[in-house]
Amino acid sequence: MQDFTQRRPEGRALDQLRPITLTRDVMKNAHGSCLAEFGDTRVMCTATIEETLPAWRKASRKGWLTAEYAMLPASTSSRTKREYKGRKGRSMEIERLIGRSLRAVCDLDHLGEFTITVDCDVLQADGGTRTASITGGWVALHDALMNFVEQGKIKRLPLTGQVAAISMGVVAGTPMLDLDYPEDSHADVDLNLVGTADGGIVEIQGTGERSTLSRVQLNELLDMGEAGIRRLCDLQNEVTGFTA
Template sequence: MTQIKDLLPDSDALNAVRADGRAVDELRPVKVIRGWTQSPEGSVLIECGNTRVLCTATFTQGVPRWRRDSGLGWVTAEYAMIPRATQDRTDRESVKGKVGGRTHEISRLIGRVLRGVTDLSKLGENQIQIDCDVLQADGGTRTASVTGAYIALADALEWAKGKKKIKSVKAVLKDQVSAVSVGIINGTPMLDLPYTEDSQAMTDMNIAMTGNGQFIEIQGTAEHRPFSRDELGTLLDLAQKGNSELQQLQRKALEMPLGETLEYTGKTSRPASLAEGR
């Protein structure tokens, strides 16, 4: 089987150290806290490096009018950034009176990806609304939103099962899903780009994958030069590695008590209490 190191431009590329100290195939540190807010049926704070996103899932009985009497449920998502999630303040879109194109695109992406692993017939005529609010942005906000939203969705379904609104979580959730960014920086393919890398990437992609290794979404653009078929293959391999690690984290997070922090260093994942030696 071809290894990622064999696909990189030279033998030193795999061991190259990035500005934040990571190898090219290494995720940023990740933290997950379930039950971060009390009201929603599912609530997750996810941190990927310096990017922080609050993902909530709201379970409601009934579906939109256009979905009624279909026997099918619905999963939808809204994405937004708080005004100072970025270096400079941006006005809330509610003040502007119009949802921006980027916001609308990312909202649709998150909903589409989650529906890809949801059996809407097993959900029944119920709706789950996902809200992803970016508290701090440093690249990869949409991919962090997908990864955190899956956990929030799973928790909302567990709540619904407890209330006897659905029969089985496993019947509704057909598979896991996570997402990660990849890109080519100065000719070298890299995994999980912070803003400084993303802003200078020759090519950048956002890739969502299921737990069984299938693709749900691939968004990719060449910014400064076209990319080759071999480079595309390397980026897909990096994304597969990153998504596999994120899905391992998702599984562990869902096994932990609400409110406890799961930390992932890119090498191993463990509860924060163990990471701090308690």
């Protein structure tokens, strides 16, 4: 087992994010797209808007936003099987998380009768694929909506703010931010935080993998996570120029 002490193997501080890049406009046919890179984790996020609604949603005359998530076969060290007819439980849980997170900052009442699908495909997995999906998914969503505003299909941008996500954990008794795969696989406690640019919390996911979590440790992890969310939202803002 690696020696997880005051600094990580790559020299990163305990509360330091991995090198993160959000690259826009990487898919020609998507209304919005973003390649989210969190260290060696790479997720292709695309947003597509369709002028239709699910049957159960039509009576409301409100828009809808949903998400899909999948890991490509060579995204992990051993080949991941493709998902065809059936959805894996993990993938379903993650795509529901992505959808909830993005809907938290989307004004569906003013979207119009459109359905937005945010697809998150993991090209390479090294920890934090769901958090990268949410962070990059917001950029893809923003650009898709701006595309429709510029075309006159939507009167104004129906976003109420920014949302991003980050992982945290306790590894060998040490709280850390933005875990890569070796850290995540050795974590005593695993935590994911989804939050907004104004400090709101959308969702907290936490599990005691090998030990319990004290309230003091939880507070420390959340402080780390909130600082990480702020930095991610700053990066989103840099690439999109978004203002609420």
